[in-house]
Amino acid sequence: MSVSQQVFLRDAMRRLNLTRDVFAARIGVKRRALDTWLLPEGSQEARGMPEVVTRFVTEIVDNEALLKKYAQSAQSGPLRNRIATGGKHQLLSVDQFSRESVEELFRIADLMQPIARRQKVSRVLEGAVLGNLFFEASTRTRVSFGAAFCRLGGSVCDTTGFTFSSMAKGESIYDTSRVMSGYVDAMVVRHPEQGSVAEFARATNIPVVNGGDGPGEHPSQALLDLYTILTEFSRLGKLLDGASVAMVGDLKYGRTVHSLIKLLALYRGLKFTLIAPAGLEMPEYIIEQASKRGHVIEQTASLEAGLPGADVIYATRVQKERFADEKMQGYTAEFQVNKAIIDKYCRPDVVVMHPLPRDSREGAHDLSTDLNEDPRLAIFRQTDNGIPVRMAIFAVLLGVEGLVQHSLRDVTWSPPSHVGPDDSVFHGID
Secondary structure (H helix, E strand, O other): OOOOHHHHHHHHHHHHOOOHHHHHHHHOOOHHHHHHHHOOOOOOOOOOOOHHHHHHHHHHHHOOOHHHHHHHHHHOOOHHHHOOEOOEOOEOOHHHOOHHHHHHHHHHHHHHHHHHOOOEEOOOOOOOEEEEEEOOOOOHHHHHHHHHHHHOOOEEEEEEOHHHOHHHHOOOHHHHHHHHHOOOOEEEEEEOOOOHHHHHHHOOOOOEEEEEEOOOOOHHHHHHHHHHHHHHHHHHOOOOOOOEEEEEOOOOOOHHHHHHHHHHOOOOOOEEEEEOOOOOOOOHHHHHHHHOOOOEEEEEOOHHHHOOOOOEEEEOOOOHHHOOOOOOOOOOHHHOOOHHHHHHHOOOOOEEEOOOOOOOOOOOOOOOHHHOOOOOEOHHHHHHHHHHHHHHHHHHHOOOHHHHHHHOEEOOOOOOOOOOOOOOOOOOOO
């Protein structure tokens, strides 16, 4: 088998659209055995999958009519061509993806997991240089993109802050983009104005990734969020089709939810509950786009009314830096997502997410820190998933995804068994 058994099994379940319970029953094994085969290599409870199971699963997948669709998709060319925008290998919006192409990207992200988990090393981007152009404050996104590029063997040049760039001297976006294109092999751009990253992209032929354009989109964040949801649901034995997703907070300026609801809408039969204070509701054009796919969409300003029945709670920070005339009326302490309200209104298997940073200051009423040691809180698993997903994005845009599997070698240092001292047992690295 050319891929790890974990990737092989997750891919089979995705392609067959089966939960762990149903998949285990279909191949005639106990759920517990399947769980041990899916644990990361190096985990004390991980077990090797018998060869007879490998052959049986392969036979099942090969007999599925679904594979015709995958074969046709593969015949249409590399993924980088199928998600291209304007004929260029760039990532500006989640609108570039179909359900098939996004799940193909996730299969590549699965291949990146041993590298992201510090177990393997790859140098497929050795010699390539990434330009991180961040004209707006960022910690996670900037460092995550840089780390992802470096873990594939590349190097990174950072520009942070508008006042420290030549644009503060009046240089145009076109000139900045064209000049940087002569220095680097790919760019990640974050800018406070919606549509600005598309301007950068029009001025160059090198790969450009939208790292966030004001209140517009944040495609890589939405991709890692969807990847996290699918991973969490796989652990819980649930399918995304038919799920209920509650989005909470600033849905007007929260670009992460703008991109995420578009990606989730590629799946079937979802219920979206949009919970926002007055004046910070989801833009109507995004609601209309999701509605056209037949999903149920409800809007409320009450956590008590919106949270019951949710499979996923996606909380967001209020984007005060983007306010014009809006006031904070209605965003009171009763709007905070905390352990008490989740215990009262949600099921034990709810998945709680947040794109971070969360505002932990008094009176912020953001996602509460009293959930930090609760296994339902997935925010750190979510941020960790940003590395393999962004590695997959770079590998696809630069056309090296087919080289990764054969380039792997063991790390020479000793990585920690858990990244954080308080990580829950569900973290996936234990």
